[in-house]
Amino acid sequence: MRRTISFISFGFLALSSAVAFAQNSQPRNLILFVPDGLRALKVTPELAPAMAAVRDKGVNFKNPHSLFPTFTMANASGMSTGHYLGDTGTFSNSIYTGHPVQSVPSQLGTVVPFIEHDQILGEVDKDFNGDYLNEETLLKAARDAGFSTAAIGKVGPTFLFDHTERTGTKTITLDDQTGAVEKDGKLIGIPLSDEMKAALTAANLPLATPGRGDNGKAGDAKTAGTTVANIRQQEYLADVASKVVLPMFKARNKPFVLVFWSRDPDGTQHNQGDSLNSVTPGINGPSSLAAIRNADNNLAQLRKALDDLGLSATTNIIVSADHGFSTISKESKTSPTVKNSYPDTPEGFLPLGFLALDLAKALDLPLFDPNDGNKQVGPNAYPKAGNALLGKDPNKPDLVVATNGGSDLIYLPKG
Incomplete structure (x- = not known):
């Protein structure tokens, strides 16, 4: 009997090939695509045709909800383990650990770390007996069952899917911090295996993830934030997935699970400069809409790669946002x-x-x-x-x- 890998999905749409297969046949492949901070009602054929096609041709879950709106790491802990926050302890993106940070200069000494960071997650694991989630994750379960596994995308939630695997040889992990180093030369991200380094070089892709550029500009009370989506960084990550990882998995001739966590639209929605000190247009402005298109383009690229590699008929796709988004006022009559x-x-x-x-x-x-x-x-x-x-x-x-x-x-x- 095939081992069943299950998890809680907070998403809204899934696509499975109609090709029938026997119970004892090779397990199917899976791509979990997470458009961070996407509101389901913004998915239209005009704005996000790739996601709309998956929804309309597949199974659409119309009443999704997050475990904790609207926090990435809390919901990522549920998506990666199938457990609620009381089990994982990941109640938000910054949590109280009671242990001063020792390895990350920008957060040195704090007992309330921002955990969207590969080294911080490693420290928290060490502080809590080697596995702070204390639950089996999706990619660990998959690789233990003989699947090839990879997690690509936004730093933090991406690594959470196999956070105790820090060698880069069992699960491919590639995020914002891949290839980045501290001033003393210490590697920040999870290392690339020799196999991945060779494959990236052969595909003429860098061994380090590019930064966000202007998309990373949050602005301040006097200066508007970004007006561009996170295109350059996500193009690189989509290229790695479609031109390197998927061909590699096909060559291995065994089933795979690939998690692709798209920072957009969330990253752009946080930093959008379309409405300085105003709630309108907020996350309905042109920058945020461009971010939805950006994520949609990434999904379209992955689907084309599946078609080109002859993997579409054996691969299921789940599109699952971790949470939605809202525009909040920073004014108060009571504080x-x-x-x-x-x-x-x-x-x-x-x-x-x-x-x-x-x-x-x-x-x-x-x-x-x-x-x-x-x-x-x-x-x-x-x-x-x-x-x-x-x-x-x-x-x-x-x-x-x-x-x-x-x-x-x-x-x-x-x-």
Whole structure:
């Protein structure tokens, strides 16, 4: 009997070939395509023809929902394991671990790391007995069952699908940090196997993922963010998948599972510069729509590769967004912080870390910044990443705030 690999899908559409196959035949291939932050109702034949075709010709799940709107790592933990957040512990993109970061200079010393980072995930695994999720992941189950496996795309959720495999030889992992190094020469991303290095070179593709360029510009309170989609980086990742990994898997002549996690439209929606300090047009502006097209083009490229390689009839495709998206206001009529002035914060707007500031005032507790050496935050200032340790001793806080873009987490370490 074939082993069945199952997981919770929060997506909205799937396509399976109509070719019948016997129970004892070779297992089918699977591509899980994740357009991060995509709203299902934005998929139309005009804007996203490839995704619309999969939906209309396949199975459409009309009532999807995320485990935790709208956080990538929380939902990625569910998609990669089939377990709820109480099992995986990944309640958001920044979490309180209780262990100071030791290996990543940009987050050194913090106990509230941003975990969309390959080295941070490695540290958290070490802190929790080698596997902080403590659940079997999709790609590990697949490779244990004899499948070829690969995870390609946005750093963080991509690696989560086989996060204990850090050699690059059992599962191919390729994300934003592939080929990147620290100032001391230490490799940041998961290493490429010799087989992958040779295949990338033969395909005239670099061994390091290009950056986001202008798409990575988030802007600030005075400067608009990006007006372009994440095209260059995702073209490279789609080329790796279609020109290197899929041909490699075909040559191996065994079933495969490929996860392709598209940063767009989420990345562009976060950084879009179409509506500075305004909720309109927000994520319905031209930059965000271009990001949906960008993700759709990536899916179309993968489908064409399957056709060209003769793999379409034996490959199932699942398109599953991790969450949707919304445009939020940064104004408030109740927060005491709006009565004060803060650096880089327009008058009447909430400062970064406003929840921690409000709680510190209400509870009359000192506030310390875990992302700035546990320094105490003074008047008319805010914690640099929004995270905070509240209490008289930052090493033994009464309360911890992990800032996550409007849906913050509050931890009570002392119970």
